[in-house]
Amino acid sequence: MANTTDLIHPRWVRITHWVNAVAVVIMTMSGWRIYNASPFFPFAIPGEITLGGWLGGAIQWHFAAMWLLVGNGLIYLACNIVSGRLGRKFFPWSPRAFVADALAALKGKLAHADLSHYNMVQRAAYLFVMLDLVLLVLSGLVLWKSVQFPLLRELLGGYEAARREHFLAMAALVAFFVIHIVMVALVPRTLLAMIRGR
Numbered sequence: 696m697a698n699t700t701d702l703i704h705p706r707w708v709r710i711t712h713w714v715n716a717v718a719v720v721i722m723t724m725s726g727w728r729i730y731n732a733s734p735f736f737p738f739a740i741p742g743e744i745t746l747g748g749w750l751g752g753a754i755q756w757h758f759a760a761m762w763l764l765v766g767n768g769l770i771y772l773a774c775n776i777v778s779g780r781l782g783r784k785f786f787p788w789s790p791r792a793f794v795a796d797a798l799a800a801l802k803g804k805l806a807h808a809d810l811s812h813y814n815m816v817q818r819a820a821y822l823f824v825m826l827d828l829v830l831l832v833l834s835g836l837v838l839w840k841s842v843q844f845p846l847l848r849e850l851l852g853g854y855e856a857a858r859r860e861h862f863l864a865m866a867a868l869v870a871f872f873v874i875h876i877v878m879v880a881l882v883p884r885t886l887l888a889m890i891r892g893r
Contacts, residue, residue, distance in 0.1 A: 703811045718760045725747045830864045
């Protein structure tokens with residue numbers, strides 16, 4: 696049995712990470728089906744990678760995963776704040792250190808010896824995805840209950856603007872997901888740490 700100093704990710708981090716991954720996949724695939732019902736760009740998402748079968752089915756999947764994503768996200772955020780992990784893992788943040796780490800990553804020289812420490816690129820990516828998820832939820836509220844959230848709708852530029860913001864925020868999340876998978880493939884120990892905790 697490993698002692699607590701070997702612990703990289705506590706159990707609550709691992710559980711919320713995997714629940715979030717499931718929720719995001721379901722929301723993305725069902726969201727693509729919803730987009731296909733009324734596309735605003737000159738393309739559609741291939742039906743084979745969408746979820747729901749038809750618009751009504753996709754909306755049901757999307758709402759079910761939405762509650763899972765929001766509830767899980769609130770638990771993750773609360774645990775991070777209460778435990779102090781938010782400040783320890785993601786701050787301080789330095790633009791100069793970010794540039795240095797980004798250049799090291801592009802050269803393939805970014806160190807990954809200590810999985811318990813996030814470099815500046817990781818900190819930026821994780822902070823970005825947290826903010827991106829907030830934008831997804833807020834714009835999603837406008838799409839779902841536009842009449843009930845008139846101020847939020849106007850802050851986002853109106854209903855049609857919120858549709859585009861929601862889609863672009865989703866595209867950014869998918870891009871993060873792809874990069875995340877590539878990085879895990881390059882440093883497979885990170886996957887083991889997220890499964891076992893150490």
